[in-house]
Amino acid sequence: MSTFFRETYIVFRRQLRMNLRNPAWVIIGALQPILYLLLFGPLLKPLVGQFGATNAYTFLVPGLLVQLGMFGAFFAGFGLIAEWREGVVEAERVTPASRTALLMGRLLRDLLQLLVQAMILIALGTAMGMRPSWGGVVAGVGITVLVGGACAAASNALALTTKSEDVMAPVINMVMMPVLLLSGIMLPMTLGPAWLERISDFMPFRWIVDGVRSSFVGDFAASGVMWGTAWALALFALAVWWGTATFRKENA
Amino acid sequence: MIRARGLVQTFQTKVGKEKKEVRAVDGVDLDVAEGEVVGFLGPNGAGKTTTLRMLTTLLRPDAGTATVAGYDVVRESVQVRRSIGYVSQAGGVSSSARAGEEVMDHGMLYGLSRAQVEKRGKELFTQLQLDGLWERMPKNMSGGQKRRLDIVMGLIHDPTLVFLDEPTTGLDPQARANLWEHIARLRSERGATVFLTTHYLDEADALSDRIVIIDQGRIVASDTSDNLKAQVSGDLVTLEVAADHVTVAAEKLATVAQSVRTSGTQVSGRVARAGRVVPGLLRDVEAAGVALESIEVHRPTLDDVFLTLTGRSLRDAESEAGSESEVGPDSESAAQTTSADQAREDVSA
Incomplete structure (x- = not known):
């Protein structure tokens, strides 16, 4: 087991070093939710009363947090394609290192990045008037990290399967649009007609957004947090299994 | 060191709407003795890299068995990985990382301590004439330097068996000759067994004790260069x-x-x-x-040998493979796109 952690750490350290050397993507990734917060938050302010929230930012920040976790991580795979092309993935796969460690080292980098971005978002949200339950914020960030890990693992798996940015970009776009529209990140799904809400019931990310939202207002008794956590855990386990399989797989 | 029997690798490809199975490697038997330098020769797309990837545990054979350094490639893949060094066509270092850091990380993934890797890495840098390049990024290195760095990566854990995939492709003649010297030293100074693929006849001729010729996924000959030429x-x-x-x-x-x-x-x-x-x-x-x-x-040249054995010259076989590689997700053709892409990047940079 200690070998596994050591290998994970070696991969993680290498990834982090490369990232810090070229931090443009980290900054762009953090900028997006900040823009939502600054430019969409004020629009939401007069509307929140209609769907039973009291504070626009306590409502919006959890959604943006999950969005950050999902979409930031979805793009993690693009870096892996570049690495594959330079033979780095193959060179790592020919060492005795655990295949899961090769994936986990990369996931840890993505999660650290997500955590930093989440801090910025929460700090800024608080400055703009968010008044959350702080215990709930910790729990919410925990769920977000799981979701981010799931999406990053899936993105890495997809990258090693397609091995082409040209194939991967449209696939991610195709996945992202319905996820964005059906998970109630901007506005709650309860606002829409019944049929739309029923469709969104099938969207795991919707339960996660709801869960993080309940968590932020400190409503742990509601089933929302539990369902959100359950979905996040399930997705995380599934995606890590898929990601490891592609690192292990013959023609990756 | 290597013993393979009936290795098969099949790829699914699409030709138009029809799905087609391509047998990239079609029943390969191989034996390599300890201390031998074997050249694996064949046109592009013949199945060289695919065979190599099976022997280095990167690709699971669809059929057949192979033991490498005494271990089964499927059941004991971790032990195989510990015993071998592999230098792939694409290399294995990120162009924008520092050379020394890449070597350190790679060595540590083999379980070596930081101090061990650093000592060994610096020795190898000296042996392969890379002095003073420890901090340099591969993108600022010449083709020959970059290739020697790839070899350092492959040797960092002191393997007794080294696989080299197309070691000199894309190098200028001087850098090639220089790299040949280093490859020859792998055995003379380290006693390593070397298995290298190439589609250059002169390279196989200059470096190997024995040449194994593969064409369309099958071994068509295996002998010393002189004996092969005597067959013509x-x-x-x-x-x-x-x-x-x-x-x-x-x-x-x-x-x-x-x-x-x-x-x-x-x-x-x-x-x-x-x-x-x-x-x-x-x-x-x-x-x-x-x-x-x-x-x-x-x-007679090895090209004559190839012509005698297959009825085609190597050059014809290459152009056939070129037209086929468009439909096949063969790693060899993928690697070619890679170098084309890199060339494009070089131009734009």
Whole structure:
């Protein structure tokens, strides 16, 4: 087991070093939710009363947090394609290192990045008037990290399967649009007609957004947090299994 | 060191709407003894890299078995990985990382301590003439330096068996000659067993004790370069004569040569042990009153060997493979796109 952690750490350290050397993507990734917060938050302010929230930012920040976790991580795979092309993935796969460690080292980098971005978002949200339950914020960030890990693992798996940015970009776009529209990140799904809400019931990310939202207002008794956590855990386990399989797989 | 029996690798490809199975490697048997340097020769797309990837545990064989360094490639893949070094076509270092850092991380993934890797890495940098490049990024290195760095990566854990995939592709002649010296030293100084793929005849000829030729996923020959060339029936003797003497010259040549051909004022044929036969032939030709302009004798090349074995020249086989590689997700063709992409990046940079 200690070998596994050591290998994970070696991969993680290498990834982090490369990232810090070229931090443009980290900054762009953090900028997006900040823009939502600054430019969409004020629009939401007069509307929140209609769907039973009291504070626009306590409502919006959890959604943006999950969005950050999902979409930031979805793009993690693009870096892996570049690495594959330079033979780095193959060179790592020919060492005795655990295949899961090769994936986990990369996931840890993505999660650290997500955590930093989440801090910025929460700090800024608080400055703009968010008044959350702080215990709930910790729990919410925990769920977000799981979701981010799931999406990053899936993105890495997809990258090693397609091995082409040209194939991967449209696939991610195709996945992202319905996820964005059906998970109630901007506005709650309860606002829409019944049929739309029923469709969104099938969207795991919707339960996660709801869960993080309940968590932020400190409503742990509601089933929302539990369902959100359950979905996040399930997705995380599934995606890590898929990601490891592609690192292990013959023609990756 | 290597023993493979009946290795098979099949790829699914789509031709139009039809799904087609391509047997990239179709029943390969291989034996490599300890300390041997074996050249694995064949045109692009013949299955060289695919075979290599199976032997290095990167690709699971669809059928067949292989033991490498005493371990089974499927059941004992971790032990195989510990024992071998592999330098892939693409290399293995990120172009924008520092050379030394990449070597350190790579060595540590083998379980070596930081101090061990650093000591060993710096030694290898000296041996492979990379002094002073520890902090340099590979994108700022020459092609030859970059390739030597790839070899350092492959040797960092002191493997007894080294796989080199197309080690000199894309290098200029000087860098190639230099790299050949380093490859030759892998055995002479470290006692390593070396298995290298190449589609260059001169490279296989210069480096290997034994050459294994693969074509369309099957091994078609395995022997020393000299023995392979001896299979080609004799040396190529070409006479150039005055136009009206061509027929007589061809008749005279046919008394000592096989498969005599005429092309313009040139008459050529295969002669066994040409060195002994040619003096007599010259006297004969002269006695018949033929005005001889010139005579050339060529020792058989590996290209002749390939032609004899497969009925095609290597160059023809390459162009066939080129048109096929568009439909096949073969790693070899993928690697080619890679280098094309890199070339494009180089231009834009």
